[in-house]
Amino acid sequence: MCFSAVFVILGILFCALCRCLECPFGCECFAVIRTVKCVSKDLLTAPENIPGYARTVIITGNNIHQIGPSSFTEPENITNIILSNNRLTEMASHTFSSLVNLRFLDLSGNQLALIHPEALSIPGSPLQELNLSQSLYNFTALTDLTTALRWGGLAGLLRLDLSGNKLALLPPGMFSHLPNLQQLFLTNNSLVAVYSGTFSGMNHLEVLDLTHNTFSTFRTDALLELDKLGDIRILLGNNPYTCSCEINEFVAWLNKSRAKVDVDAVRCASPGALTDARLRGLSIQDIGCVVPVLAEVADLTLQTSYVFLGLVLGLVGMVFLFVLYLNRKGMKKWINEMRDACRDVLEGYHYRYEIDSDPRLGHISADSRRAQRQSGISLSQQLPSDTSVAPTKTQVRQLTISPPVNL
Ligand SMILES: *[C@@H]1O[C@H](CO)[C@@H](O)[C@H](O)[C@H]1NC(C)=O
Numbered sequence: 001m002c003f004s005a006v007f008v009i010l011g012i013l014f015c016a017l018c019r020c021l022e023c024p025f026g027c028e029c030f031a032v033i034r035t036v037k038c039v040s041k042d043l044l045t046a047p048e049n050i051p052g053y054a055r056t057v058i059i060t061g062n063n064i065h066q067i068g069p070s071s072f073t074e075p076e077n078i079t080n081i082i083l084s085n086n087r088l089t090e091m092a093s094h095t096f097s098s099l100v101n102l103r104f105l106d107l108s109g110n111q112l113a114l115i116h117p118e119a120l121s122i123p124g125s126p127l128q129e130l131n132l133s134q135s136l137y138n139f140t141a142l143t144d145l146t147t148a149l150r151w152g153g154l155a156g157l158l159r160l161d162l163s164g165n166k167l168a169l170l171p172p173g174m175f176s177h178l179p180n181l182q183q184l185f186l187t188n189n190s191l192v193a194v195y196s197g198t199f200s201g202m203n204h205l206e207v208l209d210l211t212h213n214t215f216s217t218f219r220t221d222a223l224l225e226l227d228k229l230g231d232i233r234i235l236l237g238n239n240p241y242t243c244s245c246e247i248n249e250f251v252a253w254l255n256k257s258r259a260k261v262d263v264d265a266v267r268c269a270s271p272g273a274l275t276d277a278r279l280r281g282l283s284i285q286d287i288g289c290v291v292p293v294l295a296e297v298a299d300l301t302l303q304t305s306y307v308f309l310g311l312v313l314g315l316v317g318m319v320f321l322f323v324l325y326l327n328r329k330g331m332k333k334w335i336n337e338m339r340d341a342c343r344d345v346l347e348g349y350h351y352r353y354e355i356d357s358d359p360r361l362g363h364i365s366a367d368s369r370r371a372q373r374q375s376g377i378s379l380s381q382q383l384p385s386d387t388s389v390a391p392t393k394t395q396v397r398q399l400t401i402s403p404p405v406n407l
Pocket residue numbers: 051052053074075076077
């Protein structure tokens with residue numbers, strides 16, 4: 001009896017010891033539910049020798065700054081790892097490579113500053129859910145993460161949480177290597193705009209959460225990008241929308257969008273008169289588009305009238321030219337007559353002037369008939385030589401009259 005009691009006690013102690021040895025230092029192990037918990041034990045490194053039966057490993061509230069491939073080695077049965085709030089700053093290459101059945105990875109509440117491009121690579125792409133909520137230290141970490149998402153072979157990822165990371169902008173095509181992603185959480189960041197290409201390559205998205213950011217509106221390219229996602233659920237509430245005329249397009253989009261939008265939470269933050277008003281259903285008058293629209297119309301009218309004036313002037317000019325063309329014979333005749341008349345008048349003056357001013361004419365000797373003849377010839381030679389027209393009556397008269405004057 002005594003012996004058997006001692007054996008039982010020893011047996012129990014031995015089992016307890018085994019149990020203790022089986023479970024890593026600072027952790028609690030629950031074989032039945034296949035779970036290992038290492039919570040708030042100020043661990044400085046990831047626990048070693050996690051029992052082989054473990055499926056879920058919860059390591060939170062510790063001081064583990066760095067994790068790498070040596071952190072998780074043998075236990076290929078692990079499907080869930082929660083590593084939240086461990087002050088993680090660095091994630092090395094192939095950290096989770098040996099966890100070929102890992103489906104759920106929670107890295108939320110850390111300060112990741114250094115993420116190796118292949119930190120998330122696991123053979124066979126088993127990862128389905130990745131929680132990086134409040135886990136990125138700064139913008140450099142986001143760049144690192146973008147590379148890691150590209151190189152990680154995360155074709156199986158269905159759910160990604162990037163909330164609370166103070167993200168101000170998303171690199172274009174950041175999610176293009178996550179072709180099967182169904183749910184993307186970007187809530188509680190500082191995003192101000194969506195650009196063309198921001199969500200490219202996501203053909204299976206079902207939920208996009210953009211609530212609690214700093215969007216004041218969505219412009220044309222952003223709305224086109226959202227349209228490309230199809231009739232999915234898009235959460236846009238709790239953003240500081242500015243309900244001025246510029247938001248016109250967004251309101252029109254909300255009015256008719258195929259996407260399932262949380263329209264009740266999409267409300268104006270300013271101006272004062274519209275604070276908390278639902279955006280959907282606002283009219284262009286409500287958002288103050290009326291005056292600019294009238295100005296535009298006025299501007300258009302002015303432009304139209306200028307064009308009209310130009311056309312009328314052009315038409316008048318053409319009619320004028322046409323009339324000239326039709327009258328070309330009459331015009332020619334008229335021009336010739338005018339020219340002749342002018343020439344007559346001018347020649348009259350010219351003639352008289354020459355007679356009055358030529359000093360030689362005053363000294364013509366009466367007895368030199370030869371000289372007279374020469375003088376007459378010289379006078380006739382002073383007529384314009386290029387005139388093809390026959391001398392007019394006046395010219396002839398002047399010519400015939402001139403010799404007696406010379407005498
Ligand atoms: C993983 O689980 C299977 C069955 O669930 C078990 O047979 C195997 O021994 C486990 N692996 C380890 C390393 O314990």
